Amino acid sequence: MNSGDRIRDIRKERIVYLKSVRNFAKEKMPYISKLKVLDAGCGNGAFLRAIKSVYPSIAAVGIDKEGARIKEALYKEKKRRLGINYAVCQIEKLPFKAASFDAVIIALVLHEVSSAARAQMIAEASRVLKKRGRLVVVDGINESREIRKLMASSGLGSITTDKFNEYDNAYVGIK
Numbered sequence: 238m239n240s241g242d243r244i245r246d247i248r249k250e251r252i253v254y255l256k257s258v259r260n261f262a263k264e265k266m267p268y269i270s271k272l273k274v275l276d277a278g279c280g281n282g283a284f285l286r287a288i289k290s291v292y293p294s295i296a297a298v299g300i301d302k303e304g305a306r307i308k309e310a311l312y313k314e315k316k317r318r319l320g321i322n323y324a325v326c327q328i329e330k331l332p333f334k335a336a337s338f339d340a341v342i343i344a345l346v347l348h349e350v351s352s353a354a355r356a357q358m359i360a361e362a363s364r365v366l367k368k369r370g371r372l373v374v375v376d377g378i379n380e381s382r383e384i385r386k387l388m389a390s391s392g393l394g395s396i397t398t399d400k401f402n403e404y405d406n407a408y409v410g411i412k
Contacts, residue, residue, distance in 0.1 A: 251283075257402045258287040261375075265399060265407065268371065269295055272339030276300070277328045277362055278346035282310030282321060284375075285342075289319045297321040298338075300328070328358040336367045344375040345405070347384060356387050363391040366412040374408040375401050384408050 262269075270292045276285040279299030289297055299321055301307050310323045326332050328343065341362040347355045362372050372393055374384055381398060385408060388396050393410030401407040 254402065255283060255287045258284055259291050261399075261401055261407055262288045262291040265409070266292075266340075266373065269340045271295065273337070274298070275331075275333070275338045275341045275362075275365065277331070277341055277343045277358070278302075279310060279323070280306045282313060282323065284344045285321055286313070286319060288342075289321060293319070299323045300326050300331070302327045329354060329361055331361045331365050333365045335364050336370075337365045338370060339367055340371045340373060341366055342373045342375070344373075347374065347376045348380055352383065355383065356390075359384075359387045360391045363388075363393055363412060368412060370412045372408075372410045372412070374410075375405055376408070377404065378406050381406055381408070 271294045273296040274288070276297070276299040279285050279301050282299050285297050285299045289295060297320065299310055300323070302325065304325045307323050307325045314321055314323065328346065343358060343362060347358065350358070359372070366372060372388060374388070376384060385396050385398065388408060388410040393412055396408060396410040399407045
């Protein structure tokens, strides 16, 4: 396989993944249609842009610890203005007041960090959720038990698990 084939494979995977995001948003996230949403660990903002394409009226904020990723997200926002705000910060120390968001999304982040960091991230996400707000975690199927346990210990209830794609589940908890 040459590098051109690998680039096409990555693009195809990305298209399939973003289709999964849009489908999940349509089917499982209708409650966010006019709410304030935080994508914690947004990378270049692709997940949040996909959700914004389904629910254009959401107030959206994306954060990531890597300035280069936020710079890329801001560049994409400048090219196609969707009204998404971006900032550099860590999920473990969110600079937002308690009860600031109706929904917080942490997608494909937790499997990259230690158990202690996972616990801290989920606790911070729960802290910034409004009453009856939802935490949506998209991550590996192998992390299911730990993610559900951490969500419950952070005060989230009615935790559901749905298949997101062949590799990941979506875990949703209500504050």
